[in-house]
Amino acid sequence: MDYPLLNVFLTMFWLFLWILWIFLLVKVISDIFRSHDMGGWAKAGWTLFVIVLPFLGVFVYLIARGSSMNERELARAQKQEQAVQEYVRTTARVPSQADELSKLAQLRDHGDISEAEFQQAKSKILT
Structure with a gap:
């Protein structure tokens, strides 16, 4: 059948x-x-x-x-993750509060923003 x-x-x-x-x-x-x-x-x-x-x-x-085999694969993955994290840290620099405040001060000094806008943005950065 x-x-x-x-x-x-x-x-x-x-x-x-x-x-x-x-x-x-x-x-x-x-x-x-x-x-x-x-x-x-x-x-x-x-x-x-x-x-x-x-x-x-x-x-x-x-x-x-x-x-x-699993240990070697895990070690390779950790090494690759560390390399990615290091690359991100070096290329994507996060601006500090001081950098942001200096940019705001330059904008205020050039007259692009008012003193009230400067104080408002400054309070946002500092909190």
Whole structure:
């Protein structure tokens, strides 16, 4: 008997497993190349092992180095976050109260704002 619904389910199941496998393979290969605690020969050996015997290579890599994959990923993310924060701090300088008050004083001195407007803006800055 032909079961079309079962065939669709099995096809979708195998497709899911292949997508999962490709994701896992890419994750392992990217971890190999991003790892700073391995030398060039170790990276070449792991890459060759994963490419020549993909199933065995990935599973052995996960057993041997899988427990520290998350730690390395977390360290990379923290380092990247620190770099972004440092970039933001250096490029987006927040003006201080003194800078704002000096700008207001210049506007008042040039006659662009009145003394009342100056006092109102000054009180907003100081609060």
